[in-house]
Amino acid sequence: MKEKMPEIEFVGYHDPQPAFLSKIGEDVPPFDSVEEMLRETKPDLFFVGSPNNFHLEHIKAGLAAGVRVFTEKPVVISEQETLELAALLKEHGPDRVMVGLVLRYSKHMSDLRAVLGKLGPVVSLEANEHIGPYHGAFFMRDWRRLSKLSGGFMLEKCCHDLDIYNMMTGSRPVKVASFGGKKSYLPEYAPASETKEDGIMHTKESVWNGVDDAFRSDSDIIDHQTAILQYETGASMAFHTNLNVPDEHRRFCVMGARGMIEGDFVRGYLKATLRDGSIIADHDYNDLDEAKKAAHYGADDLMVADVAAFLRGEAIELPVGIVDALEAGLVAIALDRARVSGEMVDMSETWAAFDAFGLRGST
Template sequence: MKVAIIGLGFRMGYLGRVFAELDPTFEIVGYADPSPAGLPGLTEAGIPVGKRYETPEALIAGERFDLLMIGSPNHMHLGHIRMGLEAGLTVFTEKPIVISIAESLELARLLNTHGHDRLLVGLVLRYSPLYRDLRAAQAQGSLGDVVSIEASEHIEPYHGAFFMRDWRRYGRYTGGFMLEKCCHDLDLYNGVVGARPRFVASFGGRKSFVPQNAPEPGVNDLEIYHRKPSGWMGSDKVFDSDADIIDYQTAIIEYENGVAMTFHTNLNVPDQFRRFCVIGSKGMAEGDFVRGYLDVHSARTHEKLVDKRYSAPSEKSQHYGADEQMAADVLAFIQTGAKQPVSALDAIEAGILALAIDQARLSRTVVDLAPLWKEYDACLHGDDAGRDVPVAKQA
C-alpha cells in the first residue's frame, strides 16, 4: 500500500512502523510537514520516506497513492479532509475529526456531497480486542438492555505533563482536552448505548498542574514531567504552563433512549486506569483497557459469563494492541473494501458530545442536544440551505 502523509508527527511516525510490519509493500511516497517529528523514528526503523512537499496541495498533485493519511494538528483537519475528498482520494484522519460544532456541521455537508465511505478515522479503541469482546457479549444478550454506564479515562502524571507542554495545551488547536483525549472513550460508549446523547452536564477545572504543586527542583522532574517529548509549539513549563485545558473533569450524560452515563477524567493519576462498568437489565460488564481485563456477570445467577485478560502484542505496542488491528482493518479496506468498526459519522457524533460536555462545564448548565442533532441531520442530508449554525440549547 502506498500512502501520502499530511502532518508527519510522532503519531503518524508510529503508525507508519505498524503498517510496515503488517504489509511488506507499504510505502510512504511523500509527506507535507515543515517539522516532521515522526521522521526520525521511521528512518531508525529503516522505512523509506519519499519526497517532502512544501504544501499539502503539492503533495496531492505530485504523487499517486492509495491512502492519504492526515496527522496534522486538530484545527487543520477539516481543510485537509476537504482537499482529500475533493481530489477523489481515500482519506484516513487521526482523531478528533474536527474541533468545533461549526466544523462538525461543515464536515456533515462535505459528507453529503462526497459520501462518508472514503473517510476513515483513527478512533483506535474501536479496534481493540477488549471492546470487540464487550460488544460480542452485548450482542449475545448477556447484558440485556443497557441501563447505565460508569466510565473513566485517567492518565499518569508524565502524560498529563505532556499535555501541559505540547501544542495540545491550547483549546484553539485541539477543541479542548475532552475532545482531544476522551473522544475515544465517548465514542465507545455511544456505540454500546446505540443512541445519541441528549442531555449533558459537567464540572471540572485545573487543580493539579498549578504553581503551588510544583515539585522541588530536580525531584523526578526529567523522569516524570518531561519523559514524553513534545513537538510543535512545545514548552518546558508544566506547573506554570500557559495551558487553557483542564486537568480533571466529570460529566453526566442522558441518552435519547434514557440510558445514563457518568464519565470522569484526570491527568494526574499515578496508578492510571481506563475502565468502565456497563450495567444492563440482565447483567453487567466491567473492564479496564490499561489493566487488561473484561468480566461479565449474570444478574440472574451471579455467574461469571466472561473472564478475559489482555496484554499488548509487544512492549512497543500502543493502545493495548488496537493499533495493530486498526492497521490490519485499514489495509483490508484498501484491498477489499472491508467494513470498518467505526465511521466518520461516529467520530463526528462523539466529538459533538465532547464539545457539549465542555459547553456544559463552561456555562454551568444542562445542555440539550436535540436542536443540534436536528441541524446536523439536515446538513448530512443536504436539507440545511440558508440555515444559521445553531448552538446546543441550555436546559
C-alpha cells in the same frame, strides 16, 4: 502499516516542521503544501496526522483531490467545523474518510460486542480515563494545552471513550452536564527539583509549539472533569477524567437489565456477569508485550490489520466510521460547553442540524 501491507509505498509528505521521519523513511520526498503533494503523487491513501486545528483544511484538500483519507482523531475542533465537514461528506460520501478511533478495534471491545446483547437494554454506565502525571504533564506542555489548537482535552483525548459508550448504548446523548477545571498543574504543585533530562514531567516529547514547564504554562485545558450524560435510549452515564493519577486506569462498567460488563483497558481485563451470578466472559489481556500495551493496549496493531484488510477489499467495513467520530466529537464539545456555562446542555438542536445531512443512513 508497512509491516501489515509490505506493498505500501510512501510517496510524499508535507510538514513545515518535520519530526519522526524515520517512521516513514528519510528518503520520502517532501512537498511545500498538501495540495501540491496530492496533485503530484495522486496517492491511494492520504493520512492526516497534523495538529487538530488543521484537520478540516487537510481533509478538504484530500476530498477535493479525489483521494481516500485517513484522519487522526478528533476529526475537527468545533460544532461549526463538524457541520462544514458533514456537508462535504454528503457531497463526496462518508466512505471516503476513515478515522483513527482506535479503541473500537481493541480486544476489549470486540469481546464486549460478542456478549453485550445478553445484558438486555443498557440501563446505566460509569467510566473513567485516568492519566498518569508523565502523560498529563505532556498535555500541559504540548500544543494540545491550547483549546484553539486541540479543541480542548475532552475532545482531544476522551473522544475515544465517548465513541465506545455511544456504541454500547446504541444511541447518542440528549442531555449533558459537566464540571471541572485545573487544580493540579499549578505553580504551587510543581516539583521542587525537576529537570528536562530526568524528570517524569518530560517523559513524553513535544515536537511542535511546546513549552517546558507543565505547571507554569499558558494552558487553558482542564486537568480534571466529571460529566453526566443521558442517552436517547434512556440510559445514563457518569464519566470522570483526571490527568494526575499515578496509578492510572481506564475503566468502564456497563449495567444492563439482565447483567453487567466491567473492564479496564490499562489493567487488562473484561468480565461479563449475568444477574444470576453466572460469568459468561472473563478475559485477561495482560499477556501483551510492553510495546503493544503502550500502543493502545494492542489496539493499534489490530486497527492496522483491519484497515489493511479493508484497503485490499478483504473486509467490507470497519468497526468505526467517520460519522461515529463526528458524533463523539459533538458530545465532547457539548460537555465543554456545559462545563464553561455551568448549565445542562440539551443536544436536540445539535443532532437535528447534524442529521439534516443524512450521513447516518449512508454509511
